[in-house]
Amino acid sequence: MGEFWPVRDVLTYLTGNWRVERTVRDLASDAEGRFAGTTVFGPFEDAGLLHHESGTFVWQGVPRPAERTLRFLPGPHPGTALVRFSDGRPFHDLDLTSGRHVADHPCAADLYRGEFTVRDEHHWQSVWRVRGPAKDLVLTTGYARVG
Template sequence: MGEFWPVADVLAYLAGTWHVERVVRDLASGAEGRFTGTTVFGPLDEPGLLSHESGTFTWQGAARPAERTLRYLPGAAPGTAAVRFSDGRPFHDLDLTTGRYVTDHPCAADLYRGEFTAYEEDRWRTVWRVGGPAKELVLTTDCTRMRSRTR
C-alpha cells in the first residue's frame, strides 16, 4: 500500500457508507475466514457517529450473517475520536492526523493491537493482531467509501 493520508478530522472522514472486506487468520490452526459487507457511519443522538457494520462472515465453509455496532465520539484532542462499544464501554482512541495510528485494547487475558491507516480520501485499513492464551489471530479489514450514483 502507498503513503499515509493525514486526516484532520476523523469523524468527518468516516461519515458515510463504506464497503468492508475482512480477512481473519487463525495463526495457530492456519484457518482463514472472510467477512464482506458494509459499515455505515451515521449520526448519533449526541456528538459523534454511530457505526453499524453488517454483512456475511464465512468460516470453514459456513456463511453466517454478522454485525456489530460501535460509537465514535469526539476525542480528547481536536479531530480525534473515542471509540466505544454499543453499550458505552471504552474500546480505543483513534487519531489519524498523521494518517496512521496504533492502539491497544486489553480483553480478558488477550491483547488486541490495532493499526489504523488512511491511504487516501476513500480508502483505509485496520489490522488487529490478537494474542493471548486462547487466541492468535490477525484481522485485516479494508474499507472503501461507497459513493451514491447520480444520473
C-alpha cells in the first residue's frame, strides 16, 4: 500500500462519527491553540452529508466551546465532493480518488490552501495553510473513525 489510501466514494467514506484533534499555530506570534472534539457526517437533504463538528478550543490557556457546520454535496463523480459553508456558499472542492487533494479558498485578502490526505479506512488529515495581510496560520486536523 502506498502513502495515501485512494477513496472510491468520498461521501460513503466520510459517513459516520470521527474523533477530531486540531492544532492551530500562529506563525507570526508562535502562539498555539488546540481543538478536541467530534465530527459527525450525517445525511443532508436528498444527497450529500451534513458535517457537524463540536468540541473545545483552547487558545492561550482559555478553553471555549467551538462548533461548525459544513455541507458536503456530491461532486461530478463518486470520489469527489463539493464542500459548502452552512449557508450554502462555496468553500472548496474535494477529490480523494488518489487519497490526496489540494484545494484553495480565497477569503477576502487571505488565501486558505488545504491539503487532504487519507491514510486508511479509519484515518485522514487536513492541513490548512492560511496566508494574508493579517494571518499566517497552520491548522492541522487529524480525524479517526469512532466505532
